[in-house]
Amino acid sequence: MSLKHAILGFxxxxxxxxxxxxxxxxxxxxxxxxxxxxQIYRTLAGLxxxxxxxxxxxEREERLDAKIYHITQNGRDELHRWLSTPLPPQPFREPFLIQVYFGGYLSDEELIALLARQIAVIEQTLAVYNQIYAMYQEQIESREDVRAFFLSVSTLEYGIVSNRAALAWLNSLIERVRSGNYAL
Amino acid sequence: MSLKHAILGFxxxxxxxxxxxxxxxxxxxxxxxxxxxxQIYRTLAGLxxxxxxxxxxxEREERLDAKIYHITQNGRDELHRWLSTPLPPQPFREPFLIQVYFGGYLSDEELIALLARQIAVIEQTLAVYNQIYAMYQEQIESREDVRAFFLSVSTLEYGIVSNRAALAWLNSLIERVRSGNYAL
DNA sequence: CTGTCCATGTAAGGCGTTACATGATTGT
DNA sequence: ACAATCATGTAACGCCTTACATGGACAG
Incomplete structure (x- = not known):
């Protein structure tokens, strides 16, 4: 369960x-x-x-108590242990790919519409990621924890490069559907 | 629920x-x-x-009955409807990225080991995908359903390009950790 | 005679989502 | 006067996984 460890991290x-x-x-x-x-509340109870x-x-009379959570040394140890533990390969589920897999049942028009919509979604996501990334680029110089900061931002890089790859694939797929060039 | 529709597809x-x-x-x-x-059995019951x-x-005396499932016209209609329906953006969960995000707690050695393991896993996956892809390349010429076949194989292309992107990112990350170049 | 294939399922539990419920404070 | 923010949770349900259970046929 990674939510647990992400919470410990924060x-x-x-x-x-x-x-x-x-x-x-x-x-x-x-x-x-x-x-x-x-789920955060349930996981906090578990932790x-x-x-x-x-x-x-x-205590806040009339209202539910507010609870501030503090990590214990035990928690820090557990976090470090988990961080350096290899994770089993993760199942990956992408319903959009099921649609493409059975895309033979769609007309060219329907198919291209499907792909174009996906492109639009990814482009929007990328625009957001790029903007956030630019903001971090400005911040990094003035940070003391450069290494840790760099690593956390690198996960955003992952988001950017993998979405770019998906985008390139989608564009190429549309192109090939349009031209009827079904070579592999 | 996409499993439902994937089953209908098959x-x-x-x-x-x-x-x-x-x-x-x-x-x-x-x-x-x-x-x-x-889950397949349960979903079949639902369908x-x-x-x-x-x-x-x-019927097979002494043993549980064998059941052969046939899609109905209703099922085909539902499949087609779903195939051309835009899906809501999917939540994406990657615990490995949580490890990188909090990677500041790891030493260079621990971190590089973490990344190197991930590289090894992805390279293995890619080797398998490439092999299967090559097999499909041979098959496609002799197929009548070229378009449908091409589309189904294109999902494997997606797997290949996205894993390649992840690989490039991981390699670059290792390089930057090694050289201590934490620029964005 | 051991293991793999064929073929079915049930049980239990964890993870995650959606919807609902409460109530003070602060901003427009 | 109304909405947003702060802050807590419960309830119900669905998806998915892991483990367990059964049992014939067939190959090495």
């Missing part, structure tokens, strides 16, 4: 509430690990039981 | 048992849609209820 930077964590995810790793709110984090409870 | 080629389908998945789309046996497939029951 808590290793600073203590946070579940709400803070949700924002941290959305701001940084959501492009390769979208996290959902209710507390396992002794990887502790709760600092802030 | 049944549109020919009737099959759950067992046959499992093999069909493993042989063709497992690189972007690994399917698991128990039957929905009227997209029918069961031809072969």
């Amino acid at each position: 808590l290793s930077f600073r203590p946070a509430t579940g709400y803070d964590l949700k924002k941290a995810f959305d701001r940084s790793v959501s492009h390769f690990w979208p996290a959902n709110q209710s 507390t039981e396992e002794g990887y984090v502790t709760q600092e409870i802030i | 049944l549109s080629f020919r009737p099959a048992t759950g067992y046959d389908l499992k093999k069909a998945f493993d042989r063709s789309v497992s690189h972007f849609w690994p399917a698991n046996q128990s 039957t209820e929905e009227g997209y497939v029918t069961q031809e029951i072969i």
Whole structure:
């Protein structure tokens, strides 16, 4: 379960509430690990039981208590252990590719529409990634933790290069469908 | 739920048992849609209820009945409808990138080992994909359904180009970690 | 006679999503 | 007056995985 370790990672930077964590995810790793709110709370409960984090409870009369989570030494050890542990190959599921796989049932028009839509989606994603990347480029000079920062930003690079590859493939596919050149 | 439609896709080629389908998945789309046996059986039950497939029951005394599934016209319609329907953007989860994101906690050695392992895994995958692709290249000339065949094979191309992009990124990352050049 | 193939499923549990529910504070 | 932000959670459901269970046929 990687959500667990991603949460430990964020808590290793600073203590946070579940709400803070949700924002941290959305701001940084959501492009390769979208996290959902209710699950963050459930995972935090689990981490507390396992002794990887502790709760600092802030009572707020009339409302539910606010809870600030702190990582324990145990939690830091577990994080480091996991970071250097090879992960088993991950199953990868891409429904869009199923559509292409059975694309023989679609007309050229339908097929090209399908591909063009996908291109539009990816181009939008890339525009966002590029913008964020540019922002990081400005920031990096003034940072003390250059190495750690660089590594975290490199995951965005991954997003950019893999989306570019997908885009090139889609464009070439449209071209070949249009020209009827079905050579491999 | 795309498994449903992938199954309909295979049944549109020919009737099959759950067992046959499992093999069909493993042989063709497992690189972007690994399917698991128990789920295939459950999904087939659902498809039957929905009227997209029918069961031809072969009784085998002493053993569980064998069931051959046939797609109905309703099922073909549903397949076509789904194939041309835009899919909502898919959440994408890659735990390896979480490891890189928090890679600041690892030493250069640990980090490079992590990246090198990933490179090895991808290179192996690519070797397999390339081999299968070469096999298809030989086959395509003698096929009548060139267009449909071409489209199904193009999903393998996707696997190849996206893995190549990942590989290039990993190599560049190792290089930069080694040289301590943390520029973006 | 051991293992692999064929062929079916059930059970249990984890991960993840969507929807719902509460309530104070701050900004427009 | 209304919406957004802060902050917590529960409930229900669906997808997917892992493990387990059965049993004939056939090949080495």
